[in-house]
Amino acid sequence: xxxxxxxxxxxxxxxxxxxxxxxxxxxxxxxxxxxxxxxxxxxxxxxxxxxxxxxxxxxxxxxxxxxxxxxxxxxxxxxxxxxxxxxxxxxxxxxxxxxxxxxxxxxxxxxxxxxxxxxxxxxxxxxxxxxxxxxxxxxxxxxxxxxxxxxxxxxxxxxxxxxxxxxxxxxxxxxxxxxxxxxxxxxxxxxxxxxxxxxxxxxxxxxxxxxxxxxxxxxxxxxxxxxxxxxxxxxxxxxxxxxxxxxxxxxxxxxxxxxxxxxxxxxxxxxxxxxxxxxxxxxxxxxxxxxxxxxx
Amino acid sequence: xxxxxxxxxxxxxxxxxxxxxxxxxxxxxxxxxxxxxxxxxxxxxxxxxxxxxxxxxxxxxxxxxxxxxxxxxxxxxxxxxxxxxxxxxxxxxxxxxxxxxxxxxxxxxxxxxxxxxxxxxxxxxxxxxxxxxxxxxxxxxxxxxxxxxxxxxxxxxxxxxxxxxxxxxxxxxxxxxxxxxxxxxxxxxxxxxxxx
Numbered sequence: 113x114x115x116x117x118x119x120x121x122x123x124x125x126x127x128x129x130x131x132x133x134x135x136x137x138x139x140x141x142x143x144x145x146x147x148x149x150x151x152x153x154x155x156x157x158x159x160x161x162x163x164x165x166x167x168x169x170x171x172x173x174x175x176x177x178x179x180x181x182x183x184x185x186x187x188x189x190x191x192x193x194x195x196x197x198x199x200x201x202x203x204x205x206x207x208x209x210x211x212x213x214x215x216x217x218x219x220x221x222x223x224x225x226x227x228x229x230x231x232x233x234x235x236x237x238x239x240x241x242x243x244x245x246x247x248x249x250x251x252x253x254x255x256x257x258x259x260x261x262x263x264x265x266x267x268x269x270x271x272x273x274x275x276x277x278x279x280x281x282x283x284x285x286x287x288x289x290x291x292x293x294x295x296x297x298x299x300x301x302x303x304x305x306x307x308x309x310x311x312x313x314x315x316x317x318x319x320x321x322x323x324x325x326x327x328x329x330x331x332x333x334x335x336x337x338x339x340x341x342x343x344x345x346x347x348x349x350x351x352x353x354x355x356x357x358x359x360x361x362x363x364x365x366x367x368x369x370x371x372x373x374x375x376x377x378x379x380x381x382x383x384x385x386x387x388x389x390x391x392x393x394x395x396x397x398x399x400x401x402x403x404x405x406x407x408x
Numbered sequence: 409x410x411x412x413x414x415x416x417x418x419x420x421x422x423x424x425x426x427x428x429x430x431x432x433x434x435x436x437x438x439x440x441x442x443x444x445x446x447x448x449x450x451x452x453x454x455x456x457x458x459x460x461x462x463x464x465x466x467x468x469x470x471x472x473x474x475x476x477x478x479x480x481x482x483x484x485x486x487x488x489x490x491x492x493x494x495x496x497x498x499x500x501x502x503x504x505x506x507x508x509x510x511x512x513x514x515x516x517x518x519x520x521x522x523x524x525x526x527x528x529x530x531x532x533x534x535x536x537x538x539x540x541x542x543x544x545x546x547x548x549x550x551x552x553x554x555x556x557x558x559x560x561x562x563x564x565x566x567x568x569x570x571x572x573x574x575x576x577x578x579x580x581x582x583x584x585x586x587x588x589x590x591x592x593x594x595x596x597x598x599x600x601x602x603x604x
Contacts (some may be wrong), residue, residue, distance in 0.1 A: 137510055139510065177508065179512060179514050181515050181516040182513065182514065182515050184515075187513065187515050190513055190584050191513075193515075199425065202441055214523050232581075243511070244511070245511075246511050247510040247511055247514060248510075248511055248512065249509060249510055249511065250510055275516050277468045278516060279514075287493065288493075288556070288557065288560055292516070329604060330559075330603075330604060358498055361589070373514065374492075375493060375496055375497045375553075376497060376509065376512040376514070377497050377508050377509060377512075378497070379496070380549060380552050380553065380556075381493050381553040381556045381557060383560065393560070394562045395560065395561055395562050396557070396560040396562075
């Protein structure tokens, strides 16, 4: 009996270890700044992002997860490896499926029960490989704030220059419509303010008008679902900005609409609150407000 | 047989009258016509049950979708896409933990079609979705994703009993899309529309 328990414990430990290996690690190029150690100059090769996280009256505050979109070279290298691994896995999957299906038919003929599961058809889109050559997921942590303000927190961090997509806010995937922006080297990209709210923290109306307007038709969610909606307010001169950083070059994020994305992670699904002049919707179609055209 | 049912909620008799056809599940499955590829052609008219307070409390979990004037082909695409979202993160069926990978293949220019309907996928033996055995949190997240997606596509939501819901959802993946598309594009349900 003790042996069985020991084996189970060991298995669980091993499982926990492999599971923890998948847990997110911050990309090497991401570095948070604190007000105490504010940078006095910007590195010419690094990108910088400044973002304000608003705290709602319902005591809700949300941070985004940004994804740097891959360059063509990166895509090609990854796809080549994935294709290679997929072909191998596909052959194995087909063989196994065929055997199980045949066994099941045989069992049916003999009228004996057959309980082994038939593996689903492996598709390229849902095939996942371990890939460590590139890190492009940047989870922003509110607790790594640059400073706390009356309105919430401000986060200031360094990362590689590139094109970034606001993929997730508060663990909710913006898969059905979001924005992207360019981070250029040697300047601070000001994302403005992330505004999000939840209804289960004592409030039934959000103090943020755009959240209230966007989620007013969300019916049952308002009765105790722990999330209302998320919005980004582009930076304005009225927004707080630390004095000690005023001497550094700063530009406002040039938001552009981004089309639908698959669910890579996150557990809930939504889309970003429409952004005037940038992003709007016609049913589930995403409209690029700069051109008026639908994005596929 | 047309019956009128009073719905009692929280001990209070609500003056809500719902006219519905009472049909037992057993007679339903035999009475319905079967597709050539064995997919039952149910419509909202076949998904009628006597709503009790227990049912209405669980409508957030058990429901179906309908949109007036939508074609079957369009419903196939819509439900197929939302079903892909419902299933959740790629490669991690039923996964709801917030495990964030270090790398995802996302490109600026490449367009992502969450779902492309493949007419040949019918009849292929696929995996039965582990809906019923899933943990409550997994089910809740799945329902949230499906509802949100269908809401944005302009579909209305109607309540179901758990028994009927299992009937239309606990099927193979390709069948699930077909069955629900048939219901969504069929006659308008006679029951009350729920909030999204």
